[in-house]
Amino acid sequence: MxxxxxxxxxxxxxxxxxxxxxxxxxxxxxxxxxxxxxxxxxxxxxxxxxxxxxxxxxxxxxxxxxxxxxxxxxxxxxxxxxxxxxxxxxxxxxxxxxQSIEYGVTMSKKIEEVTRGMTTSEGEKDVEE
Structure with a gap:
């Protein structure tokens, strides 16, 4: 087989x-x-x-x-x-x-922290353009 x-x-x-x-x-x-x-x-x-x-x-x-x-x-x-x-x-x-599931959860948390750390003024500027 x-x-x-x-x-x-x-x-x-x-x-x-x-x-x-x-x-x-x-x-x-x-x-x-x-x-x-x-x-x-x-x-x-x-x-x-x-x-x-x-x-x-x-x-x-x-x-x-x-x-x-x-x-x-x-x-x-x-x-x-x-x-x-x-x-x-x-x-x-x-x-x-x-440990791939645990690794995926950890990476998702880190990505969420980075995106939450961005200032709101940057987000507003992207929307206006």
């Missing part, structure tokens, strides 16, 4: 959806933050491995604790994934912390 094939894209989407459901409803580990989401899942073409990109809304300690909790529950998550997905091989999951 090629990496960018339609089948691989469907498998990635389905694995992402099921991982999200398992983490949200099936995981009882108190270390896993309630605002944990699966941003993306990349399953290898041979269906043996999977990289799950995880986003955690919170500070660095909550992110670290969530990643530790997910790594310790990897066996349970893989077993639940095998139970819900009808695949010949259940991929071995590697969790990767994805």
């Amino acid at each position: 090629r990496k960018r094939s339609i089948k691989n894209t469907r498998v990635n989407t389905e694995v992402q959806r099921e991982l999200s459901n398992i983490i949200r409803s099936g995981l009882k580990d108190p270390r896993v933050a309630p605002w944990t989401s699966v941003v993306a899942a990349e399953v290898a073409p041979d269906l043996k491995t999977c990289k799950a990109y995880i986003s955690v809304l919170g500070n660095e300690e909550e992110q670290k604790n969530t990643m530790e909790g997910l790594r310790s529950a990897e066996g349970f998550i893989r077993r639940e994934l095998a139970r819900t997905l009808n695949m010949r091989n259940t991929p071995e999951i590697t969790f990767v912390l994805d």
